[in-house]
Every structure is written in C-alpha cells, then in structure tokens.
Amino acid sequence: MTDNNRLAPGDTAPAFTLPDADGNDVSLADYRGRKVVVYFYPAASTPGCTKQACDFRDNLADLNGAGLDVIGISPDKPAKLAKFRDNEELTFPLLSDPDKATLEAWGAFGEKKMYGKTVQGVIRSTFLVDEDGKIEVAQYNVRATGHVAKLRRDLSV
Template sequence: MTTRLQPGDTAPSFTLLDADEKEVSLADYRGRRVVVYFYPAASTPGCTKQACDFRDNLAELNDAGLDVVGISPDKPAKLAKFRDKEGLTFPLLSDPDRATLEAYGAFGEKKMYGKTVTGVIRSTFVIDAEGKVEEAQYNVRATGHVAKLRKDLAV
C-alpha cells in the first residue's frame, strides 16, 4: 500500500530538473505556500486540461501567495515542448525515477478503466511556508480540479 501524506506532515524535500534542465528544490519555496501537483504525462488530454487550468488561474493563485509546480515522470525535453506548446508559465519538473512521486504517495496502484494498474496517481498538495503539508488530495480529477482547489483554499 502506498503511503499517503496527511495535513501536518513534513513535505518530502526534492530537487528535480525543470524543463530547462535547471535544478528546482522544494526548499526554493520556503517562506511561501506552494501547490505541488503530480500528473501522469505531459501532452495527454487530461494533463493538458489540468495544466492549462493552473495556467489560467495562476495570477489569482499567485495573488493569494501560492506558487505552482507540476511534477511528472517525463524527461525535461518533453516538459519543455509541453510548456512551450501550451504557454505554461510555472515550473514543470522531471521525476523519471519516480522517487518524489513515491515519497508523496503519488505513484502506486490505481483503477483505470476498471482495471488495477500501477502508475502516477493524479494528486495535489499545498505546502505551507514552513514546509508542512496543508492539503493532500489524491485521485483528483483533471477537469474542474483547479476550481475545487481554489474553493477549498478560498482563493
């Protein structure tokens, strides 16, 4: 069974490469709140919808003191192509060995089309300014998720 994070837990630290192959760490966001969301694959319909929803709501989230970071197992080159095609203005990070996905409980068994498969569990976390988990949402829907998150956070 995959470990699930709970509000109040210390967020697992990470340092991953972004689409430009620059290192980005959770520690870079210390002192600010950050939304860290995990998605299965760049340029797929659901993941594109979700990323574009974050893009379209980024100004309001930033105004509320929230940064956004997306993480998937994709290589930096694929992330760069996805970012450029969709005009994404927040960091997309590459976790090819899935260590960060696993640390957050965002990789494991899930149901897909009625079958049990192993893969990325679409998940979203809000990490507070001290590095603690404020929200931990697993098995989120690609469509409508950002609106629900904004409502949950009163943004």
C-alpha cells in the same frame, strides 16, 4: 500502495530537487517561506494533463496573488516538459521525476484503477505546502477537469 503511504495535513513535505523543463534544478526548499501547490500528473501533452495544466495556467495570477506558487511534477523527461510548456504557454515550473522517487515519497505513484484494471502508475494528486514545509492540504485521485476550480474554492482564492 496503501493509504498508509499517503501524506496528510501536518506531515512534513518530502524534500526534492528535480530538473525543470530546461534542465535546471528546482528544490522544494527554494519555496521556503511561501506557500506552494505541488501537483503530480501522469504525462505531459495528454488530454487530461493538458486540461489540468492549462487550468493552473489560467488561474495562476489569482493563485500567485493569494501567495501561492505552483509546481507540476511528472515522470516525463525535461525535453518533453519543455515542449509541453511551450505548446501550452505554461508559466510555472514543470519538474521531471523519471525514476519516480519523488512521486513515491509523496504517495503519488502506485496501484490505481484504470478502465477497470489495477495498474501501477501516477496517482493524480495535489498538495498545498505551507511556508514551513508542512503539508496543509493533501488530495489524491483528483480529477483533471474542474480540479483547479475546486482547489480555489477550498482555499478561498
């Protein structure tokens, strides 16, 4: 994956319709007219992904109050997402992308460094999509810990 495959502010956010933890389809188009934070994470119930999801959960009221919805997307199957949601009391949609088509369209899947090796995998990424479906913020290789606080600072939320 080269940087050329990555989204940048001003790009149109790639459309998606994916199943949530309960198997219901959720589309990016459902959020038209609202700003939405779309974040991609490698795997439900792993330490870093749990920390990140809980940070979004704990800041959700403030984010929603600032007019921002939140969606998390991973390659996990809906059943695993449902368990993750229930165990961590997550109150925002978690979407399943097992074929990784959405991850790839957003530049959130490809080569990354892990423990000094180059591997193929999910690139932890966060985007802010504006009311018209355009990318307002595109952040790749974000840290699981402290990322939501940084995002809030960047967005003045």
